[in-house]
Amino acid sequence: MAFLELKNVSKGYGHGSERVDVLKNINLSIEEGEFLAILGFSGSGKTTLISLISGLLAPDEGEILLRGKPITGPGPDRGVVFQNYSLLPWLTVHGNVALAVDQVFSDQSKTEREERIMKYLRMVNLAAAVYKRPHELSGGMRQRVSVARALAMNPDILLLDEPLGALDALTRSSLQIEIEKIWRTEKKTVVLITNDIDEAILLADRIVPLNPGPRATLGPDFQVEIPRPRDKKTFNTDESYKKLRNGITKYLLNIRKPRVVCEETASERGVCYA
Amino acid sequence: MKNKLIRVLSIAGFGWFTPVIRLATGEDANEQIREILLRIGVPVMTFAIFLLVWNGAAAGIETNLGRVPGPAQVLEQVRSLAHEYKEERRKEVEFYKIQAEKNAAKLAANPSEPAKNRKFTGKPTYLDQIFTSLRTVFTGFLIASVIAVPLGILCGLSRTLSMALTPLIQIFKPVSPVAWLPIVTMIVSSIYVVPREWLPKSYIISSVTVSLCCLWPSLINTSLGVASIDKDYLNVARVLKLGFFNKIFKIVIPSSLPYIFAGLRISLGVGWIVLIASEMLSQNPGLGKFVWDEFQNGSSQSLARIMVAVFTIGIIGFILDRVMVTLHSLVSYTPETH
Structure with a gap:
């Protein structure tokens, strides 16, 4: 299974x-x-x-x-890391991760939860920005918070x-x-x-x-x-890399090609893919 | 340090003072002086022109109560009201002093007789009236907020509820306090039959009328704020499986706080406008009643005293608004939103 x-x-x-x-x-x-x-x-x-x-x-x-x-x-x-980070702007970095940890590990003690929060913030190298708010962070840092939040939910x-x-x-x-x-x-x-x-x-x-x-x-x-x-x-x-990359690229371009042709001729033929 | 001070001033509504600090700390002088002229000089100039025009126009209008007062007469009444206040306070101090002396004398003559302690009941001074008005408006505002914010949150969360309440909101929103007042008066009089000394009927009637009028902006804004929460934030709540109350308190309220406070600000402003009318009609001893009494009194100083009230109402309304703006910017979570 x-x-x-x-x-x-x-x-x-x-x-x-x-x-x-x-x-x-x-x-x-x-x-x-x-x-x-x-x-x-x-x-x-x-x-x-x-x-x-x-x-x-x-x-x-x-x-x-x-x-x-x-x-x-x-x-x-299922921990999700969204493309647009989805951090809550009124909470600090710590607060954003804590929201998730407090909810998922509500049966644990406060110290255990705190350790968990800090463990994942350290893992994504954000220990120095714990009490910053999302708008004070760069895009990369925001995404790290988002990753830490997702991971901390285990x-x-x-x-x-x-x-x-x-x-x-x-x-x-x-x-x-x-x-x-x-x-x-x-x-x-x-x-x-x-x-x-x-x-x-x-x-x-x-x-x-x-x-x-x-x-x-x-x-x-x-x-x-x-x-x-x-x-x-x-x-x-690396030869295997080149081979793989070529293979995937070729596949993606091929799968796209008929559509391109189709779009070009669509106006003449009237119907394209129905 | 300097930037912090400037930030605090801006949030507290003293942004116009910041160029003075910048100038004093040696920033580009030309630019700061231009800023000072614009933000302090221009408003002061307009106000001066206004006083001149007022003075000139007032001198030409003759009423039943004498000539329309100019700035000088109004200022004189400010002094007179301040004097009345001091006079009352002096009387109060004297009253308690005499009472204490009498009690002491009685106690010496006959130790078993209980001392009589009466409260001083002078007529309300202008300052008392201001405080009554403020108490009344905040009571009404509080009642309105306690109803409007939770109801607004529910409306924002449920389209059904929002659709259900929209017609009621739209119909009652434009109703003037003067229309509500008779109804409120009758209802309060029939329910609250034996008024207690610390809670006069007129106070309840004015407060309830104020809340009926200032309920709507908070309700509408809260509901709008909650309805327009970023979907991503709600997705966070869904992924975390937050319960209903957790979702409300950890996601919904914090994210819509700026909207809620914008609504509360409008509500307080409306409440303050409405208060004067409802105090006039319900005879609640605040600024509204002061204006009414002076109008009925009809002495040669009445118009000038009413003018004092007009400025008082305006200035207090302005301060209340600034306080709400400050609170609003404190709860806004990004520096960009104001």
Whole structure:
């Protein structure tokens, strides 16, 4: 039995002729401790997919099972790191993490909870900014708080929704290294949503492309067999990296191509994909 | 240190004073002087022009109560009211002194006779009237807030409730206090039959009338604030599975506090406007009654005294508003929002 399983999941928005099917027949299974990256173009329904797994959205068809039990709503067993951080601006860094810890570990003593909060703030290197408020932090620091908050809930699975998408390249690459380190020490199952192929290769055990929506489906698995710890600098000379990267790129471009052609000729033919 | 002071001043509503500090600490003199002229010089000038125009216009209008008072006459009445206040305080001190002496004498003559302690009952001074008004408006404002904020939160959370209450809110919102007052008077008189000394009927009637009028801005703003909470914050509550009250107190209220305080600010302003009218009609011994009594009194100083009340009402209203602005900026969680 897979740790997390999506069976024929479909999701759309709107009704009648306005209806747009975002995801169609998604099948995916994830093993415990696996680092999975879902790679897709913007607008392909990546956020919808992660919202379904987190339980913030319910699928129209199909079901999602965590440890064999269907997901009925959101819960702290699935820690979500949103692209826009979703920190509460009136709370300090500490307060934001404490809100989660106090709720999930309400049976523990105050000292235990405090230790837990500080442990994860140290893990993301934020011990110095504990009493700052989100607006005083840079984008990278905010995302660290968000990661600390998600980890501190001790979730079974960590869902990262383009967590580094809004960051500059330098911050991005240092956070990538940290996420990988945290994953190795915490041994959590991670689902990473990204549009950055190098990020996916650097972090993931397996990459699944999300074909462009509407009616997005998942592509074939690409296993990443580059040994860890991985180093971006050696990628350029690594043959297996080049092969993998080319394979994924080719797949993504091919899957996109008919659509491009289709869009170009759409006006002449009238109907394109119905 | 300097920046902290400037920040505190800005939040407290003394932002106009900051260029003086900047100038004193040697920042670019030209720019600061321009700022001082704009933020202090221009308002002072306008006020001076206003006084001149007032003075000129007032001299030309003759009423049944004599000539319309100019700034000088009004200032004279300010002094006279201050004098009356001091006079009453002196009488009070004297009264207690004499009472204490009498009691001491009685006690010496006959130790078994209990001492009589009466309270001083002088006529209310202008300052007493101001405090009565403030007490009344805050009572009304408090009643209104206790109802409006929780109800607004529920309205913001539930579209059904919001739709249900919208017609009532829209109908009652524009109603003047003068229309409410007779109804409130009748209801309070029939329920509160035996008034206690510390809680006069007129005080309840004015407070309730004030709350009926200043309920609406808080209610509408709170409901708007709660309805427009960032969905991400609510998602945090959902992921954490916060219970209803946890969600209200940890997510909903903190995130809508700026809206709530904006509403409370408008409410207090409305309450203060409405108070004067309702005090006039309900004979609650505050500023409204002062104005009414002076009008009925009709002496040659009456108009000038009413003018004093006008300025008092205006200045207190301004201070109340500043206090609310300060509170508002204290609860706003990002420096950008004001």
